[in-house]
Amino acid sequence: MNALSGQARLAGVFGWPIGHSRSPRLHGFWLAEHGIDGAYLPFAVKPENLAGALRALPLLGLRGVNLTLPHKEAALALVDRVTPEARRIGAVNTILVGEGGELEGSNTDGYGFIEHLRASQPRWRPAAGPAVLVGAGGAARAIAVALLDAGVTELRIVNRSRPRALALAAALDARAQAVNWSDRVGALAGAMLLVNSTSLGMTGQPALDLDLTRLPAAAVVDDIVYVPLETPLLAAARARGNPVVDGIGMLLHQARPGFTAWFGIAPAVTPALRDWVLAGP
Numbered sequence: 603m604n605a606l607s608g609q610a611r612l613a614g615v616f617g618w619p620i621g622h623s624r625s626p627r628l629h630g631f632w633l634a635e636h637g638i639d640g641a642y643l644p645f646a647v648k649p650e651n652l653a654g655a656l657r658a659l660p661l662l663g664l665r666g667v668n669l670t671l672p673h674k675e676a677a678l679a680l681v682d683r684v685t686p687e688a689r690r691i692g693a694v695n696t697i698l699v700g701e702g703g704e705l706e707g708s709n710t711d712g713y714g715f716i717e718h719l720r721a722s723q724p725r726w727r728p729a730a731g732p733a734v735l736v737g738a739g740g741a742a743r744a745i746a747v748a749l750l751d752a753g754v755t756e757l758r759i760v761n762r763s764r765p766r767a768l769a770l771a772a773a774l775d776a777r778a779q780a781v782n783w784s785d786r787v788g789a790l791a792g793a794m795l796l797v798n799s800t801s802l803g804m805t806g807q808p809a810l811d812l813d814l815t816r817l818p819a820a821a822v823v824d825d826i827v828y829v830p831l832e833t834p835l836l837a838a839a840r841a842r843g844n845p846v847v848d849g850i851g852m853l854l855h856q857a858r859p860g861f862t863a864w865f866g867i868a869p870a871v872t873p874a875l876r877d878w879v880l881a882g883p
């Protein structure tokens with residue numbers, strides 16, 4: 603049993619529903635690994651209660667929280683300060699409570715994506731060739747910002763609903779362009795990175811329907827879906843020899859900045875952590 607003292611450091615995650623979140627298991631691993639006097643708790647917070655729950659953080663002595671669905675966008679308007687990166691992404695996933703009780707919102711999803719991509723494929727270079735991003739939802743926004751910040755010279759955004767792809771491209775810079783869903787196979791020509799940020803390929807969802815014939819053999823294929831870990835897209839990419847990146851590492855890496863700020867130790871992403879989180883419900 604984990605015995606907490608009266609000085610225990612407290613953090614957690616707000617979501618609605620919250621039962622599916624792997625974050626308590628993830629942070630719990632690091633707390634135990636480092637013998638920290640602290641706890642990371644799941645909070646079921648309804649959307650209409652988000653403002654009140656955030657304002658209660660300093661009152662209860664919590665050091666901060668992660669935010670998951672459906673709170674990430676709403677929190678932008680509810681915190682006292684937003685980092686420039688979170689502002690550009692349009693969503694907050696990490697809240698830090700300052701000394702005076704003020705709330706700072708940041709977004710670590712793009713950081714988690716890039717860190718995992720670089721750790722998995724150290725030879726990937728942002729400027730090696732165009733990147734194709736399939737999807738234009740919340741995760742895609744964070745990934746698009748992270749890829750452009752990393753130095754990608756051309757970003758092709760392919761989304762089923764064209765207005766969403768156009769809106770995302772317009773919110774970025776001239777390196778980003780929207781591509782029609784019907785042109786997605788051709789968009790792979792010359793690309794050196796392909797990212798699936800849609801929910802396609804998840805257990806219970808159809809596979810992403812994308813013929814990889816035009817994709818160069820050296821292009822990295824990255825799928826952020828992690829249930830299952832080996833999606834049909836990754837299996838097809840692996841079969842034709844493309845280097846692949848799975849989705850679980852993004853989740854693990856995005857948690858590091860929050861843990862470091864709340865609990866005072868920079869944790870590592872290790873195979874043992876990965877196995878622990880994957881073995882969870």
Ligand SMILES: NC(=O)c1ccc[n+]([C@@H]2O[C@H](COP(=O)([O-])OP(=O)(O)OC[C@H]3O[C@@H](n4cnc5c(N)ncnc54)[C@H](OP(=O)(O)O)[C@@H]3O)[C@@H](O)[C@H]2O)c1
Nearest residue numbers: 737738739740741742762763766799800801826849852853
């Ligand atoms: N690995 C990680 O750490 C991590 C982090 C965040 C999210 N994710 C995963 O990423 C996925 C997307 O999350 P999100 O928050 O970005 O969701 P979201 O905002 O709801 O966006 C969903 C995206 O999937 C597309 N899509 C859904 N069904 C489709 C279909 N039948 N055909 C074509 N496109 C379809 C949507 O296209 P339309 O715009 O046309 O609807 C949209 O681009 C989820 O599976 C989530 O679990 C993983």
